[in-house]
Amino acid sequence: MHMHLTANVIPSLCLAQLTIVPPALISILCVLAGVGTFLLMPSRRGAGPRRIGATLALLALAVFGVLLFRYAAGQASQGQPALSPYFWIFAAITIIGALRVVTHPHPVYCALYFVLTVFSTAGLFVLLAAEFMAAALVMIYAGAILVTYVFVIMLAQQTQQSITDASHPLSGLPEYDRVAREPIAATLIGFILMGLLLFVIFDLAPQQPAGEPTTAVATVRQLGERLFSQDLMSVEVAGIILTLAMVGAIAIARRRIPADESTPVEARPDLMELIDDDPHAIPVYGTKNPGQKSYPET
């Protein structure tokens, strides 16, 4: 009987110890961060509420970080392997950068903050002994994808000016960049999801058997050997997907551009005929009548 009792009590005691952040605290911090994010979103409010929002979001992040840090330090003093101090720096930069990507009204700044997030995520990958992935992330995201994004932002340069006052920080921005869509619903759903995820990660997960953690560090050579033996098929599929995407993107966005840029295209009817925006149009040679594109019934 006594043995039975202790067998029941001990796991629950262990559970209580393993709860790193209690659920109530997670909810409070999520509400705090949610209000902060809501106030940070682009809207017609002035700079004051945005500053308050930034403070609230930073406060929630800092409290959460301190809680985790205290727990990690406690674990480390018991002889467990400690987290690198760089983790805290990279994690903070990643999350703050991501928040700015989402809340900054200028698309170009969004892209630049995204580059910052990519770099700090690459730092996290290095801490996880995935150097190849860190390099690949910087090259592909910061080098290739982001350049494409910035090109498109420049291409679709917004010219509508609703705020004419040049001293206003949002002058020159169109309305759809200055006002968020469904901010309350988005914040609510997002931070409920965040609270649930954090609850599962920090409170429920330790109850599950943890599998076989290992200290083996994978090298780039091992990754390459695995990639080109066991996962060769996925490499081939990746190549096909990239080719398809490239051909598709060219087909979608193609447009014939006249060689002579001095006169606007609209002023030259001969060039206007050449430019065809409809990707599904069937070219018919020998006629300029669009009605003749359909085949005769006979």
Add this chain to the structure above:
Amino acid sequence: MNELILQHYLAVGAALFVIGLIGFVIRRNLIVMFLSTELMFQGCAVNLIAFGAFYGNLGGQVFTIMVLVIAAAEASLALGLVVLLYRHKNTLDANAWRELKG
């Protein structure tokens, strides 16, 4: 790698994913909406790499390579579509295509 370290990385991945999700909903600029999906991709990548490092399994990194490939393909196709949509309505506002809601 102990479990505590894994959980810290998972929390960062979850935060990235949720922030990307919020961004996709609140932004009306088509380009920034797609930037937010890239944030979600990164959250997934952090999770995959952390699990791979924790269990000493290279599968996490292999999956992350596939995630990067899909992200690159998505970015090129999505930006092509954005350019096409911009030419039609001369705006990047997602609400300009409201009639697609039905």
